[in-house]
Amino acid sequence: MAxxxxxxxxxxxxxxxxxxxxxxxxxxxxxRPLRAFLARMGAAEIADDIAQEAFLKAWRAAGQYxxxxxxxxxxxxxxxxxxxxELRRRPRALLDQDADHAENHAGAEVRDMLDRLSxxxxxxxxxxxxxxxxxxxxxxxxxxxxxxxxxTVGRAKSKCRKMWSEAGND
Amino acid sequence: xxxxxxxFLARTLGPAEREPDRAFVARVQSQIxxxxxxxxxxRNMLSVLSIQVIGIAAIAAAxxxxxxxxxxxxxxxxxxxxxLAALLAAFSFVVLLFSTAPSPKSSPPSISIA
Numbered sequence: 001m002a003x004x005x006x007x008x009x010x011x012x013x014x015x016x017x018x019x020x021x022x023x024x025x026x027x028x029x030x031x032r033p034l035r036a037f038l039a040r041m042g043a044a045e046i047a048d049d050i051a052q053e054a055f056l057k058a059w060r061a062a063g064q065y066x067x068x069x070x071x072x073x074x075x076x077x078x079x080x081x082x083x084x085x086e087l088r089r090r091p092r093a094l095l096d097q098d099a100d101h102a103e104n105h106a107g108a109e110v111r112d113m114l115d116r117l118s119x120x121x122x123x124x125x126x127x128x129x130x131x132x133x134x135x136x137x138x139x140x141x142x143x144x145x146x147x148x149x150x151x152t153v154g155r156a157k158s159k160c161r162k163m164w165s166e167a168g169n170d
Numbered sequence: 171x172x173x174x175x176x177x178f179l180a181r182t183l184g185p186a187e188r189e190p191d192r193a194f195v196a197r198v199q200s201q202i203x204x205x206x207x208x209x210x211x212x213r214n215m216l217s218v219l220s221i222q223v224i225g226i227a228a229i230a231a232a233x234x235x236x237x238x239x240x241x242x243x244x245x246x247x248x249x250x251x252x253x254l255a256a257l258l259a260a261f262s263f264v265v266l267l268f269s270t271a272p273s274p275k276s277s278p279p280s281i282s283i284a
Contacts, residue, residue: 020199020202020203023199023202024195024198024199027194027195027198027199028190028192028195029190031190031191031194031195031198032185032186032188032190032191033185035185035191035194036184036185036186037185040183048194051194052194052197052198052201055198055201055202056198056201056202056205059202059205060205106178106181106182107182109182110178110179110182110183125179125183126183129176129179129180129183130179130180130182130183130184130185131183131184131185132184157179160175160179161175164175164178169174169175169178
């Protein structure tokens with residue numbers, strides 16, 4: 001994990017010095033999980049816009065990445081703030097209207113479940129159960145106390161389990 | 171049931187395996203180039219503006235000092251219309267000077283999305 005941070009830190013420092021190729025390497029490495037997370041949070045098209053905005057802000061703030069947290073955690077926190085700004089500009093209902101529904105049955109099923117969760121429940125479940133984030137990392141991102149985050153994940157999971165059972169999956 | 175459900179969550183919530191999206195990387199790079207160009211334009215405009223503000227302030231201060239001179243003060247008291255005309259002419263000259271001065275790199279940025 002430290003080696004990965006070191007590599008990302010070196011790339012970020014080079015990006016801060018104006019090396020766009022180094023930043024392109026960071027984008028290439030981190031775009032997949034970031035866009036997947038944002039797509040699970042709302043419409044895919046808007047997710048890509050938010051991801052682009054987040055990368056642009058990460059480029060401008062490249063010198064501020066200190067390598068203590070994972071680069072993906074730092075980047076996702078930027079994207080999360082971008083998403084919150086987007087939510088303030090456009091209500092969630094509008095963001096979800098354009099959602100790309102071209103996905104398989106399981107994808108559609110999980111999207112339907114996530115749609116019925118709150119913003120924090122959705123984000124914490126996707127990060128902890130889908131992306132392998134620790135509770136501590138997710139709590140920091142969402143600005144929640146660790147205990148609250150754990151109960152949010154638990155509540156989100158039990159809601160989804162109930163919906164999954166009701167859909168005849170047990 | 172729990173195992174199946176956990177598998178389902180991990181399978182559907184995690185990022186799908188795929189190659190890096192080079193088109194997306196190119197889009198981000200193009201956006202960064204555009205952003206850098208706009209920032210350079212903004213810096214340039216600010217420097218031109220600050221030079222102009224300093225110039226106008228210097229001229230205003232010079233006029234103020236001139237008007238405080240006893241000879242000019244007495245002339246202003248005798249014929250304020252002429253003094254006003256002179257000030258207006260000086261102001262028009264300054265406006266003309268700044269409005270015709272070419273600003274470096276004034277071409278609009280070209281937008282290219284890869």
